[in-house]
Amino acid sequence: MKLEDIPRLSLGFLPTPIEKLERLSTDLGISLSVKRDDFTGFGGGGNKVRKLEYLMADAVAQGVKVLITTGGHQSNHARMTAAAARKFGMKPILVLRGNRPDMYQGNLLLDHLFGAEIDFLDPDAYFTEINPRMAHHAAEAEARGEKAYIIPLGGASALGAMGYVNAVKELAEQYAAAGTATPDYIVAPVGSGGTLAGLHVGCAMFMPKTEVIGIAVTGSAVPFSERIAVMANAAAELLDYDRRWTADEIRIENDYIGPGYSIPSEAGNAAIKLAGNKEGVLLDPVYTGKAFAGIMGCVKAGSIAKGSSVLFIHCGGSPALYPFAGLLTSDLKEDQAG
Structure with a gap:
């Protein structure tokens, strides 16, 4: 079955824009852009x-x-x-x-x-x-x-993964329309795995030169690489696409989870403040803050090469900022104490 033949109801305000993060690109030594899927709109937006x-x-x-x-x-x-x-x-x-x-x-x-x-x-x-x-x-x-x-x-299912197969098709069309090359890497948070499964299938179909990296924001009883490979294979089968994945082909970075799922991490909180101060971009403590910390960590470690082009999938989540207001403003208390 072709992607366009799978039934779909329009909910999001698509296509979402690609935004170049100029100041953070200079700081990190990479060409960093963000796919603004926090702007999908419906129900408060998000991936x-x-x-x-x-x-x-x-x-x-x-x-x-x-x-x-x-x-x-x-x-x-x-x-x-x-x-x-x-x-x-x-x-x-x-x-x-x-x-x-x-x-x-x-x-x-x-x-x-x-x-x-x-x-x-x-x-x-x-x-x-x-x-x-x-x-x-x-x-x-x-x-x-x-x-x-x-x-x-x-x-997170083969049918749900179609959303990000279609998102990569959208991206490929945006890059082609702009006359620019597709990125070296796409980076996204991984919580349940459906987004990353769709990205793998979509990149294989529409952007084959782009590597997909997942930043885990939670642990999993079954390793994410195994779960995502199974889901990607089921999605490819649904599309009658002959590519199949093994777990060792699914790149997951597991060093940025922090204390656990939905528990803010020190590195994630720092990334939230950095993105807000440098680019006016809102990240959240559950998903995007940790994933953005993962990008910075991978660049520092050399597993994302300096000078490479990186697209970050902003999956939304800003409502989750507000329950953690006390934690995210702890620096104000330190300033007052000083």
Whole structure:
């Protein structure tokens, strides 16, 4: 099946622009640009909109009434899934990792404003209970006569990966229209793996000279390289594309996770402040801050060569800044104490 033959509903404000980061390019010694997928717009914007264009087409075609997904407290995917559910007249149910907070901030606030039913799972029990809990919500909906549809964590599936196969096609067209070469590297955060799977398939099809690098922002029981290879192969099969990947062909940098998923890291926080001060670009503590720290670390280590061209996929997430305001303004307290 060709990419254009796979059903898709338009949700994002596409194509998103490519922005050259001149000052940071000079500082880092690379040609650094950013694909502004924080500007996709729908539901507050972010990379998950591209996946939802394909997943929602499938859900709508099936007559779904209840849309169920999962993520962390500050999940961009959960927030945008809730928005997509409401756009198409569905009820969103979000099963989130973390205990019920005293105050809803950031993405949790937006989940509430989209009218999502939120089921909080104890973080220690999350990985054993998440699938049975989502299945329970689906069974309850079906018992009421309402068709349910479960979207996996991060929209990470072969169908969801089509969003970033299409994004690379969009990129290739943008570079061709500008008369510029495609980048040496594309770098993106890795939380569930669907974006990176789509980037691998898309680059093989449309930008074969570009290397894909994933910066892990969380750990995984199954190594990301293995999970992403399986997903990329399933996506390629869906497209009748004959390329297949092995785990050792999937480059993942694992040194920038920090204390854990959705827990800010010192390097990520420094990257947030640097991007804001140098370029007026907002990053977040969960995904893009850590991934941007990964770019800087790879350049310093020499695994991204000086003088190379690098495109960073900005996957959005600025609502997650606000719950961490105290941490991100700790320097103000230090100044006051001094």
